[in-house]
Amino acid sequence: MDYKYIEQLLERYWKAETSLEEENILHAFFSQGQVPEHLAQYKSLFDFQKNRQNLHISENFANRIMQRVENMEEKPVVAKRIPLIVRLRPFLNAAAVVAVVMLVGMAAQHSFNGENTPSWDYNAQSYTDTYDTPEAALDETMNAFRIIGNGLRTAEAIDSLNNVDAETNIENDEANHH
Numbered sequence: 227m228d229y230k231y232i233e234q235l236l237e238r239y240w241k242a243e244t245s246l247e248e249e250n251i252l253h254a255f256f257s258q259g260q261v262p263e264h265l266a267q268y269k270s271l272f273d274f275q276k277n278r279q280n281l282h283i284s285e286n287f288a289n290r291i292m293q294r295v296e297n298m299e300e301k302p303v304v305a306k307r308i309p310l311i312v313r314l315r316p317f318l319n320a321a322a323v324v325a326v327v328m329l330v331g332m333a334a335q336h337s338f339n340g341e342n343t344p345s346w347d348y349n350a351q352s353y354t355d356t357y358d359t360p361e362a363a364l365d366e367t368m369n370a371f372r373i374i375g376n377g378l379r380t381a382e383a384i385d386s387l388n389n390v391d392a393e394t395n396i397e398n399d400e401a402n403h404h
Contacts, residue, residue, distance in 0.1 A: 229262055236268065 235252055238244045244252070255261070256272035357363040 229265065232265065236265075 232252070232255055235244060235248050239249065239252060253272055253275070256265075256269045261269050355363075357366065
C-alpha cells in the first residue's frame with residue numbers, strides 16, 4: 227500500500243504547516259492498530275498526544291492551590307552581616323599566592339645564580355652553648371615560662387576587673403533611669 231499522502235502530511239507536520247483537519251487525519255492514522263514499519267517510529271508520539279488530550283484539571287484545582295498559598299507562612303527575610311575578614315578573604319588568598327610565587331621565584335633565582343659560597347654559616351661547631359649544663363638551661367627556660375604565665379594571669383585579672391566594672395556601670399545606669 228502507498229503511504230505517500232501520510233508521509234507528505236508528516237513532512238508538513240514537522241514544519242508546522244498542517245491544518246487541524248490534517249493533524250486529525252494523522253492522529254486517526256496512527257491510532258489504528260497496524261502502522262507500516264517505516265512509520266512505526268511516529269506512532270508513540272501521536273499516542274502520547276492522544277493520551278495528553280484526555281488529561282484534565284479537576285474543578286477545584288484553583289481553589290486547592292489558593293488554599294495552600296494562603297496557608298503558607300511568610301518567613302521574614304533577614305539580612306546577614308558579613309564580617310570584613312570574610313569579604314577580604316579572596317584578596318588575602320590572592321596575596322598569599324603571590325607571596326608563595328615570589329618566594330619560589332627568589333629561591334630559584336638564588337639557586338641559578340651560581341654562587342658557590344653560602345651567605346650563612348652551616349658549620350654547627352662554630353655555635354657555642356650559652357649554658358654550661360643542660361640543667362641550667364632548663365632552669366632558665368622554666369623561669370621564662372613562669373614570667374610569661376604571671377604576665378598572662380595579670381592581664382586576665384585586669385581584663386576581668388574591667389568587665390566587672392563595665393557591668394556595674396550598666397547596672398547603675400539602669401537603676402538611675404528607673
